Amino acid sequence: MSQSAPSPSEVSAEDFEFIRRQVHDFVRTAVVPRENEIMAADRIPDDLRSAAAEMGLFGYAIPAQWGGIGLDLTQDVELAMEFGYTTLALRSMFGTNNGIAGQVLVGFGTDAQKKQWLSRIASGEVVASFALTEPGAGSNPAGLRTRARRDGDSPDADWIIDGQKQFITNAPSADLFVVFARYAEAEAGNPGIAVFLVPADTPGLTVGPKDAKMGQEGASTSDVHFDGVRVPAEALVGGDAAAGYKAAMTSLARGRVHIAALAVGTAQRALDEAVGHATTTTQGGQPIGGFQLVQAHLADMQTGVLAGRAMVRDAARAYVDGSDRRIAPSAVKLFCTEMVGTVADLAVQVHGGAGYMREIPVERIYRDVRLLRLYEGTSEIQRLIIGGGLVRRAAAQS
Structure with a gap:
């Protein structure tokens, strides 16, 4: 199995700043003006997808040797804060390629698997989908019921996969599913979970209708069903059935820092919208920004944004x-996703009745950010990871 710790960034600080500025300009000049179009059509326009692919956004976190840009997590979070400034559907389009699906291959795939898939994932030719969540097993992968069994005793025997996944991001457009399945009952030191690479056109794999969601229009999720899906032995990630659970936990921990950064970017947008509204909207002949209670709301929002940004950068450094790579990712994900929910709520409050109207940015933001407290592990799960981790750390030191 090919696995290594995250390496230093392949991109210099000077070159990265050029990349960040390009992304900043793309988000604010090309995407922000079309947010309502994306929301109404419930899809990212093809020209924006093509522009993102040309900029290398489908592979910015994939190593350069596999066709990506090679950003490390400290740089990844800076881009995530830029992506968060607009509709979260933009980031969702290529987030799984760079994140929880792509990183499973980067960290755990064999050289042959990396050669087969990573360059196409990095270019956007292949859309990868992370198929972990299922009915009865969401934030805690230990509850997985999807099964994988060998069709024979030989190490070269095919695997047969049966089960169902739900809420799978990009499933309707995915070319490759990174599938987590139970191959054995859990026991001490071995959760019995393996990871498989399953092309979307494999017989027995079906994708359900696109989910109708509260928000994040333009980002698609759906159920995925596996009915006797046969894959070759080479589809087992890393060639090691026992590596699956570690692959899931490692990818989720990294993804939690990324989602926290995304939340900070969205909180910044909500704050900017609230400040803009407060300085241009009048009540009784004066801008509402002159009212102390409105200023108090803005102050609380700014404080949350600043705290979240500092925490994200610190957690990214600790991961790299x-x-x-365990407590800090959960802590930053917990704080920032809860923080953006508060900031979005205050932004609507500052807007008053206008903030409840469709096509006003803070109305969309209010709906979009609710999901951030649920995926990549709920806030409740993050609290368990943080608290349990602290207790175990103290016990080990005593």
Whole structure:
């Protein structure tokens, strides 16, 4: 199995700043003006998808040797804060390629698997989908019921997969599913979970209708069903059935820092919209920004944004240098996704009745950010990881 710790970024600080500025301009000049179009059509326009692919956004976190840009997590979060400034559907379009699906291959795939898939994932030719969540097993993968069994005793025997996944991002457009399945009952030291690479056109794999969601229009999710899906032995990620659970946990931890950064970017947008509204909207002949209670709302929003941004950068550094890849990712995900919910609510409050109207940015933001507290592990799960981790750390040191 080919697995290594995150390496230092392949991109210099100077080159990265050029990339970040390009993304900043793309988001604000090309995407923000079309947010209502994306919301109404419930899809990202083809020209924006093509522009994102040409900029390398489908593979910015994939190593350069596999066709990506090679950003590390400290740089990834800076881009995520830029992506968060607009509709979250934009980031969702290529987020799984760079994140929880792509990183499973980067960190755990064999050289042959990387050669087969990563360059196409990085270019956007292949859309990868992370198929972990299922009925009865969401934030805790240990509850997986999807099964994988060998069709024979030989190490070269095919695997047969049966089960159902739900809420799978990009499933309707996916070319490749990174599928987590139980191959054995859990026991001490072995959760019995393996990971498989399953092309979308594999017989027995069916994708359900696109889910109708509260928000994040333009980002698609659906159920995925596996009915006797046969894949070759080479489809087992890393060639090691026992590596699956670690692959899931490692990818989710990294993804949690990324989602936290996304939340900070969205909170910044909500704050900017609220400040803009407060300085241009009048009540009784004066701008409402002159009212102390409105200023108090803005102050609370700004405080949350600043705290979240600092926390994201600190957690990303800790992940890259290896000093904390468990507690800090959960803590930053918990704080920032809860924070953006509060900031979005205050932004609507500052807007008053206008903030409840469709096609006003803060109305969309209010709906979009609710999901951030649910995926990549709910807030409740993050609290368990943080609290349990602290207790275990103290016990180990005593």
